[in-house]
Amino acid sequence: MGFKTANIFVNLPVKDLNKSVAFFTALGFEFNAQFTDENATCLIIGENIYAMLLVEDYFKSFIKKEISDTTTKSEMILALSAENREQVDELVHKAHAAGAGHSKEAVDHGFMYGWGFEDLDGHLWEVFYMDPSAVNPTE
Numbered sequence: 725m726g727f728k729t730a731n732i733f734v735n736l737p738v739k740d741l742n743k744s745v746a747f748f749t750a751l752g753f754e755f756n757a758q759f760t761d762e763n764a765t766c767l768i769i770g771e772n773i774y775a776m777l778l779v780e781d782y783f784k785s786f787i788k789k790e791i792s793d794t795t796t797k798s799e800m801i802l803a804l805s806a807e808n809r810e811q812v813d814e815l816v817h818k819a820h821a822a823g824a825g826h827s828k829e830a831v832d833h834g835f836m837y838g839w840g841f842e843d844l845d846g847h848l849w850e851v852f853y854m855d856p857s858a859v860n861p862t863e
Contacts, residue, residue, distance in 0.1 A: 731772045734802060737783035737791050738845050741765060744777050747844050750822035751815060794846025803850040809837045812851045816841050
């Protein structure tokens with residue numbers, strides 16, 4: 725059997741930790757205080773799924789490369805599944821109301837619906853709903 729992990733921690737550089745905390749709080753997310761200080765916080769995305777928001781100077785201490793300029797380049801898209809189409813729209817509307825940028829318009833493929841936003845630091849977030857009846861389970 726291949727490698728499997730119990731948790732995922734995505735590490736993202738942020739310019740202003742307090743503004744990022746306020747932004748994600750406005751979207752309804754919570755944080756783990758045990759992993760929060762002046763350099764970082766742990767955004768709880770789901771069961772066993774977290775994003776470590778690291779102040780840029782602290783983030784740099786973990787890497788040898790430059791931090792991506794998210795105003796002109798994309799380093800990844802963080803995709804979050806939603807329970808239904810309404811939840812997709814709700815989260816993206818909350819993000820825009822809290823200051824998120826528009827990354828693209830909503831896309832409806834019939835069996836899958838998605839929409840996204842750019843957080844305050846230009847990281848791309850995609851929220852999608854996929855009709856469970858359209859997914860063929862592997863056996």
